Amino acid sequence: MDNSSNSIVMIERAFDILKYIFEHEKHVGVSQISRDLELPKANAYRILSTLHQVGAVEKYDDEKYSLGRLLVQLGNKARKNFDLNQIASPVLSKLSAEVGESVNLGIKYGDNILNMLGYEGESSTLVSKLVPISPLYCSSMGKLYLAHMADPQLEAYFTTLDATIETIHTKKTLKDFLALREGILKENIAYDLEEYEYGLACIAAPIFNSKDNIIAAISISGPYSRLKYKGMDTLKAKISSASKVLTEMTKYLE
Missing domain, CATH: 3.30.450.40 (GAF domain)
Known part of the structure; x- marks a missing residue:
């Protein structure tokens, strides 16, 4: 069975962004993410804003992002499992x-x-x-x-x-x-x-x-x-x- 019909595109894009941030040591901005992931800048910004609201990413004064503390908590829990x-x-x-x-x-x-x-x-x-x-x-x-x-x-x-x-x-x-x-x-x-x-x-x-x-x-x-x-x-x-x-x-x- 093809499970692609059950996927939610915006969630997939959110994880693409999280993985992209994870692979970069420095903080990354919306423009860079949008360009490298071939994602419309407006979509990238909305996803990042949502991720920031739930604590999955941290936002800095220079409008750049890094992984947030929520992922640390989730990661620690996952390791125990x-x-x-x-x-x-x-x-x-x-x-x-x-x-x-x-x-x-x-x-x-x-x-x-x-x-x-x-x-x-x-x-x-x-x-x-x-x-x-x-x-x-x-x-x-x-x-x-x-x-x-x-x-x-x-x-x-x-x-x-x-x-x-x-x-x-x-x-x-x-x-x-x-x-x-x-x-x-x-x-x-x-x-x-x-x-x-x-x-x-x-x-x-x-x-x-x-x-x-x-x-x-x-x-x-x-x-x-x-x-x-x-x-x-x-x-x-x-x-x-x-x-x-x-x-x-x-x-x-x-």
């Missing part, structure tokens, strides 16, 4: 469907990664054996958190590390991790290539807040041979794109 899982769910579901592999959302919990949300891909006994908590040093999501640690914190972590999970590929010393750190920070991508379990591979990307601090990570997991067949560069591009979308969606939550 969302959590990271709700926001991430459709993005992760889509990513899992695209790549055909298991996709997870994880956060740092002590010295571990706690999986908060997951979508299953093609069947795999390797992935099905994974537990919801994994150490930072041998998980792709954990490496992202380690890469963003301050040097003293990172050194303390490896100094006290008691590696309980190990394969011949596991990186469990500070020296080994420092060899990877620059690449992780440069690409915002980390890998677990048979470091947690033989035959299993994971690729992860971070989610940042408005202060560029990592608040979560997402990963793609599957048999290493199958991921290589699908193309690690292709998977990297897809998970990078998803992480950027989630960063943009969540950076105003805190």
Whole structure:
């Protein structure tokens, strides 16, 4: 069904104006809004006057406008109605469907990664054996958190590390991790290539807040041979794109 017949044009234009003001750091005037949005100046003025009356925009002596306090109140209320899982769910579901592999959302919990949300891909006994908590040093999501640690914190972590999970590929010393750190920070991508379990591979990307601090990570997991067949560069591009979308969606939550 086409819902366009149910729309109210002036309300749509009002939101166009609000989004336009939001995208500009400086206060903007009626003429500029009218010109850039191809909206008759009289219409723009009436909409702005109404928005000002209800507190959605602030008007200044120079006849220019900025977003108003009402939107702050509405935004704070809206933030409380969302959590990271709700926001991430459709993005992760889509990513899992695209790549055909298991996709997870994880956060740092002590010295571990706690999986908060997951979508299953093609069947795999390797992935099905994974537990919801994994150490930072041998998980792709954990490496992202380690890469963003301050040097003293990172050194303390490896100094006290008691590696309980190990394969011949596991990186469990500070020296080994420092060899990877620059690449992780440069690409915002980390890998677990048979470091947690033989035959299993994971690729992860971070989610940042408005202060560029990592608040979560997402990963793609599957048999290493199958991921290589699908193309690690292709998977990297897809998970990078998803992480950027989630960063943009969540950076105003805190």
